[in-house]
Amino acid sequence: MTAIAHPPQKSSSPRAQSASAQSTAQPTVAEYIVGQLLSKSMTTMFGVHGANVEDLYDAAVRVEGMTAVVAKHEFAAGAMADGTARITGRPGVVMTTSGGGAMNVVPAIAEAYDSRSPVLALIGTAPSPLVGRGAFQDMLSPPDTIDVAGLFSAITGSCSVVTHPDEIPAALATAFATLGRGLPAAVLIPKDVQSASVTDGHQLGPVAASTGSGVIPLAHLRAVADDLRAVAGSGGRITIWVGDEASVAGAGEQIAALADALGAAVVAAPGGRDILRAGNGFAGVTGVMGHPSAHRAIAGSDTCLVIGCRMTMTDRAGLDDALARVRVIHLGAEPPRMPGRVEHIGCGDLRGCLDELIRRVDGTDGVTPRASTELVALQVPASAFDLDMRSVIEEIGHWLPPDTAVFADAGNAGAAAIHHLPFRHGRFVVALGMGGMGHAMAAGIGNAIRSSADGDMSRTVVIAGDGSFFMHGMEIHTAVEHDAPVTVVVLNNDAHGMCITREHLFFPDTPSVNRFRPTDIAAGLDAMFDGLTVAHPTDRSSLRAAAQDLLSRPGPNCLVVDVDPDEVPPFAPFLPKGMS
DSSP, X not given: OOOOOOOOBOOSSXXXXXXXXXXXXSOBHHHHHHXXXXXXXXXXXXXXXXXXXXXXXXXXXXXXXXXXXXXXXXXXXXXXXXXXXXXXXXXEEEEEESTHHHHHHHHHHHHHHHTTOOEEEEEEEOOGGGTTTTOTTOOSXXXXXXXXXXXXXXXXXXXXXXXXXXXXXXXXXXXXXXXXXXXXEEEEEEHHHHHOBTTSSOOOOOOOOXXXXXXXXXXXXXXXXXXXXXXXXXXXOEEEEEOHHHHHTTOHHHHHHHHHHHTOEEEEOGGGGGGOOSSTTEEEEOSTTOOHHXXXXXXXXXXXXXXXXXXXXXXXXXXXXXXXXXXXXXXXXXXXXXXSOOEEEEOSSHHHHHHHHHHHHTTOTTOOOOOOOOOOOOOOOOOSSSSOHHHHHHHHHHHOOTTOEEEEOSSHHHHHHHHHSOOOSSEEEEOOSSOOTTHHHHHHHHHHXXXXXXXXXXXXXXXXXXXXXXXXXXXXXXXXXXXXXXXXXXXXXXXXXXXXXXXXXXXXXXXXXXXXXXXXXXXXXXHHSTTOEEEOOOSHHHHHHHHHHHTTSSSOEEEEEEOOTTOOOSOGGGSOTTTO
C-alpha cells in the first residue's frame, strides 16, 4: 500500500480527543479526502449533515485545520462555498447527502457554473451494496431513480462517480483540475466508500498534481501592446473595461498601472466594480444598472480593451451599437458572450498577461494623462419615504471599514448597491449568473465564517431585500453559531420591489401579486437571537448612528431599513430615455 501522511487530528474537546485516538488507529477515506482538500488550501466545508454525508462531516471535525459548517439549507451551503471562492480565489467546498440535499444544492452549483466560480460539491450517496435495491436516497440507478450523475454533469465542469476507495485519488485529481479552470466540480461518493479504512489495502497515494491553465500568449499580447501604444501615442482614446475575473484575480493595481500608461478611462461590469476607485479616470459601472458616464466612456473610445469580463447582456446592455463602432480586444480565460467582431485572446493567467502588457506599453510617448471623470448616476423618480435606497447605501458605504467584503443580492437592493455604493478599497460580489434572490445572504455569511476561521476578522456586509431575507435570511442563525463578523442589511419594502415596478410598466391593469402585509423583521430577529444586535433606524440621523455602530462591532449584527415599495431602482430599462 502507498504510504500516506495522515493529517493532524484535533484534540480540543473530549469528543475530539476520543475521535483522534480512533482516527490515528484507523484513518478513513473521508479523512484522506479532507487531508487532500487542506493540501489545496480549502479550509472550510459547508453543508447540511445527514446519513450519507456524516462520515465526511466526522472527518472535517476531526482533522486539524478544517472548519465544518452546518447551514440551514443546502442551497445556502453551496452559496457559502461560492462566496468564499469569489473572495479568496481558492475553491470553495460544499457537501450534501443525495436525495433532497443534492437537489437543493443544484441552483447554487448552477450559479457557480454560469459565473465560473470554482466550487467542489461532494455528494454522499447510498451505500454501494444497496444501489439499485431500493436504498434510501438512491440516485444512481436511472431510469428507475433520478440520474444524479447526469444532473451534476450538466452544471459542473466534471462529475465523477466513485465506486471503490481506490478510485478516490483519480476522482479528486479530475475535480482539482476542473477547479483550476475556474469551473465547479462534483464527486459522488457512496457512504461505504467514505467510511472505509485506508489500512485495508486501498491505494490512496497523493492526488496527482494538476498542470494548470496559466497560459500567457506572449506573441498575441506583444502585438496588442504595440497597437495600444500606437493608439495612445497618437492621441487616441482607450477605455479599459474590467469584470468578475479581474476582480477575483485581484488585478486592481495592475489595471490602474495599465490605465496610467495608456491614459485610458476605466469602467467596470457589475462583477468588477471593486476594481474601480473614485476619480482619476474611473467612469463607473456598465450595463442595465450602470452609470451613463461609463457608457459615454466606451462610446467615445477608439479602442476598448476588455479584461476579465464576459460581456453578458447584463454587463453591456445599451452598448451594442457603441461597441460595433470601436475596436474591441478581449482578454480572459474564456471568450466573451457577445456576438459580433471581438478579438479574443485566451489568458489563463490574467495577472501575468497584464504584467506583460504593462511592460510593453510603459513609457509610451505622447500619452495624454488620465483625466478626472465625473461619475454620472441614473436619475430616478423621488421616493415617497424619507429614507430612499440611495441614501441608505451611501450612508453604509461611508462607514465601511477598510477591506470590507460587500455582497449584494438580486433586486432593488442589489441594483442600488451596484449603482450607489461608494468606490473604495474592499471587495464587492454580486451573483448575476442565475440572478436568484438569497444568494448574497448565504454567500456573505459563508465568507464571514471562513474569514473568521482563517483568523481574518475583516467585516463582511450583505445588502439584500426582504424577499432575499425570507428565502435564506435564517442563515443569520449560522452566523450567530459561528460568531461571524458580518453585518446583514435588509432593505424592507414588504414587497418584491423590482417586480412591482415591472407590474406598473408592463401590466398596469392587473392587480399586484407582489405586495405583502407589513413585517417587522427587526423585532423578529431581536426576539429570536439572544445577543444579536439589531437596529431599525427610521430617519437619516438614526441611520447614521446605527451604521457607524454596527459596522464597528465584532460578531454578527443586522440593520433593517424600511423603504418604499414603489421606489424605482437605478435600472435603465425602467427609466425614460431622458433619465437614463
